[in-house]
Amino acid sequence: MNGRRTLFTGISRRAIDLQRWDPETVVGWLEDDYHHLGVTLAHDGTTIRDVRTDFRRHPWVTCPRAVEPLRELIGKPLVSRASEIGRLTDMRQQCTHFLDLVGLLAAHAFHEIEHRAFHAMVRAPNAAAGDDHRLRAALFEDGKEMMCWEVEGPTIMAPATAAGQSVERGFREWTETMTRTDAERALVLRRALFVATGRRFDRRAIQAAGSLDLGTVCYSFQPGVREMAVRAGDNFHPFDHAPEQMLALIGTCP
Template identity: 50%
Template sequence: MLWRSQMADVPFEGIYRRQVDLDAPDAQTVVGWLEDESHHFGITLVHDGTHIRELRMAAPRYPWTTCAEAVRPLQALVGKPLVARASQLGTLADVRLQCTHVFDLASLMVAHAHAGRGHRRYHGTVEPLAAVRPDAPEGWQRATLHRDGVVVLQWDLHDDRIMAPAVHAGRTIYHGFREWTESLAPEEAEHALVLRRVAFVSNGRRITIEHLDSAAELGQAAVCHSFQPAQRERATPMPDSRRRYDTTPEEMLAQMRVQP
């Protein structure tokens, strides 16, 4: 696929970061924000303790002109039950019609509401393993997930495969991943899902889209809202939509106190 082949000869440098903030200001509301180099979205979820009653979305920054429309397919979740696992939300709506990143955020928010949590912050990073271990094999990466400032999961990766720790070694972050995480305890599974997305999306920094006329030119399958046949021809790159936070993570999620 063109999307994957574009990355083959582009080195990964620096520290990629993705942050998610989840906050419940009251018993019926969860406010969530997500930001990385190419995406910045916010959602307000209103629920009655058992079901989703309202979803509002803000889109300060996104790569394709059609991404901001993702609030419409997101409404398919209104009336659906709160679920304990973020991964379960995909059984309640067609994920391919959604913005992947907005749906990721909504999934974490629904699980947050179901658990009755107050506040949670995820901060995921990906960097060359050689930056932290000089003897590291060429091309390996270190993916780390902090939850509320504490490391809860860390993988060494090579070609999308977990190489360490030994308990996870050999697993790919693509095929069969969800089947594996469904066998884990809910919190452990959520950590794995969040870090898997951090690792996957970090590859986007090695892909240039600014020169394209539309998303259709990437040759990507219809895996999300902007790549659906109805959108891909009119989905054009947003100018100056990328931000790098390699050394300035404190600048991320500047709007997290705002309710969309």
């Protein structure tokens, strides 16, 4: 694989805002190091009636084309749990981040929640404390810390209630044993971890999706698409020490 591996540094952040716009509309915005996108989901209380999107920042030139597969969800039911959205479509044909946001919005609409804000932080290992391996991932919901993990490789090492659980294999099954709200938090925190690991690679040396050995993980990595998926400029926008600059489009409707 091309792309020189580097050390993870700093604080990777991922922010998500979900709002009930009116009784039949929910709006969500998401932003992290590599993405800034928004979704408006229209519904009738039980069924998705429309999906509108706004993709402001993305890693590959092919990413915006994933909005078309997303429209396959029109006519599908709202979901009680955000993870259930994956049962309604072929996840590999979708933009992972759009689908995550639509799942959260569909559950938001199902439960008639007015507003929810998530902020995930993934901190680099603390070498000064003699720990140069573990990432520390914390999730804040509406400003309050609700979940915190220490992660080494793919394994959660702490807290004890989660120790030994992989963030890769068996993760979905594990979250199904949780309450709906805890499962949602775990899904958001896990995705923040995955995005954060992008900091371990020299993005300037990775100019095409085909150079990454990631399989058919999402739309831009599908055969016939990955060959055209070149980097969309330098879209890396870190918010290590400026979280207040994230989600500048809250209050607008895609």
